[in-house]
Amino acid sequence: MPELPEVETLARALRPALVGRTVLQADLRWKRTLAVPSPPKFKQQIIGQKIIDVSRRAKYFILHLSSFHLLIHPRMSGDLLVVLGGYEPDKHDRLLLKLSDNATFIFNDARKFGRVWLTADPAPVLADLGPEPLSETFTSSWLFAALRARRRQLKPLLLDQTFLAGLGNIYTDESLHRAKLHPLRLSNSVTEDEAAALCHSVRAVLEEGIRRNGASIDWVYRGGEFQNHFRVYGRTGQPCPVCGTAVERITVGQRGTHFCPACQPISPPGDST
């Protein structure tokens, strides 16, 4: 579930409790959670490291340590928290870091999809990611050129992290609805104005998600309230907030896809076909 806004919210919320503390013990409770390096090396490398900073890239949560970077990708059901004082591990905790001042950093992940990397150089792990949608490099002119350069359906393309980094199923559906673009529209059919609208919508949806502290669907991430403001996601059969037409749900590339058939026609405006 965590997409860009949820990971950003976690990074902002946990930063004050993490920065400055030192890793005293590491407890890896499910070995496949660790992508890199081997478990013995992991423990040896991370113990004694001081947390210098906390950040995010795409959906990766990043701990900047004295000599390493700890990257955590929560995938679907991963959750992060810091507990001050005593802590009794949960059944689904995958990695526990005991920190100085009696704090514990916890990576909990019921579905075991999440992965963790400990590396001196995070660049190779992040190498294939597309631009950050909230950065200055994500402009309507870049998006227009990038869309025209490919011939793919918009929904799978926006979910492709090498095209644009950070959107998941929810924010993609919401972005396409706000831009009035059908999820099956081919990327090379998008006009300059539509690309500008999509660029603006992606930013607006992500910013609203962050402003509302993320979405709390799928029982995992708590705290946010953006789920109360979805316009199409998970609203199959309910009225589109813009025009009142019932929201439809189709499957695109094995993903549930929600859209308003009236606001998001399959054909570009003016195209009688």
Place this chain on the structure above:
DNA sequence: AGAAATACCCGTACGC
């Protein structure tokens, strides 16, 4: 190149 299928997982919702 890109589409499609598959694997990885398990809490939840749903049907009986």
Place this chain on the structure above:
DNA sequence: TGCGTACGGGTATTTC
């Protein structure tokens, strides 16, 4: 109530 099963979600991998 309890049991069985389909489902969803992000991404790596494989196959077409």
